Amino acid sequence: AQSVTQPDIHITVSEGASLELRCNYSYGATPYLFWYVQSPGQGLQLLLKYFSGDTLVQGIKGFEAEFKRSQSSFNLRKPSVHWSDAAEYFCAVGAWGNNNDMRFGAGTRLTVKP
């Protein structure tokens, strides 16, 4: 069965600093991988997704993620964090569709210091 692990429950970075959020997955086949962001009181917004091809994926709001099959990882990065990036970030693995098998990690809460 597929699963997702986000090792960091909470991360604090200074505004302007770089960011990396970790995600490790377990999946039986070639995974579909996603990163979502959730601001307080809001639903989940898709940042980026990986299905195949180039292992470095660009997303919205200046985020990118790199798929590393050998490490079963899909870490999210941003070169320079803005105060508005403070939110909860969820990694997910699986596929939307008839056989719903999307699995979400427990999330990483990002705090941005001025």
Add this chain to the structure above:
Amino acid sequence: GAGVSQSPRYKVAKRGQDVALRCDPISGHVSLFWYQQALGQGPEFLTYFQNEAQLDKSGLPSDRFFAERPEGSVSTLKIQRTQQEDSAVYLCASSYQPTDTEAFFGQGTRLTVV
């Protein structure tokens, strides 16, 4: 509508009370998903509809949970005899086609059982 709409946004229920949570998906979206998000956790799958057909209800935690989508658009998640452990945010998501690679989330309904 422009996005997935859920109502009410907040619901406080006394233990033992029945509640009904509504989801208005994006117009024309075939697939609809319900997720439960406990405090500090990622979303957990509850059930999936394709049009009016409930194709997967494997995530419903007990027979007190019931979901319907009678006309293939609006969906209602009903919880009977609510218990404290039902307190969570209930998220609805929809996608245009079952094979879509993205689903759009509503803002959720925060249910608190007292």
